[in-house]
Amino acid sequence: MIFNIHAVAILALGSSLALAAAIPDPEASIIDRNTLTRRVATNPYAACNCPNNCRHKDGSSCKYYAGVSDKSDVVNGHCVSLAGQLTCQA
Structure with a gap:
C-alpha cells in the first residue's frame, strides 16, 4: 500500500x-539524472561518447572544459560525426 x-x-x-x-x-x-546530464566532460571526445554520454548522437548538445582544469572555460557545442566517431564541436 x-x-x-x-x-x-x-x-x-x-x-x-x-x-x-x-x-x-x-x-x-530524477534530480540525480538531471545532475548527471549537467556534468561537463573533460574533452571533446568524452562529451559525446561512453561511459557518461552513451545516448548522444550526431546533433546532440555537448559541453567540455577548454583546459585541463575544471576551473577552465566551458565549451558548448554539438556532437558531430568525424571519421565515424562523435566529437563535440563548438
Missing part, C-alpha cells in the same frame, strides 16, 4: 510482527 512518495509501507504479519520498507522517492532519481 503506497500512501505517497515519502510514505513508509507497513505490512503487519500477525499481531506482534511488522515489516517496514522505505518507498524510493522517484523525484530523487
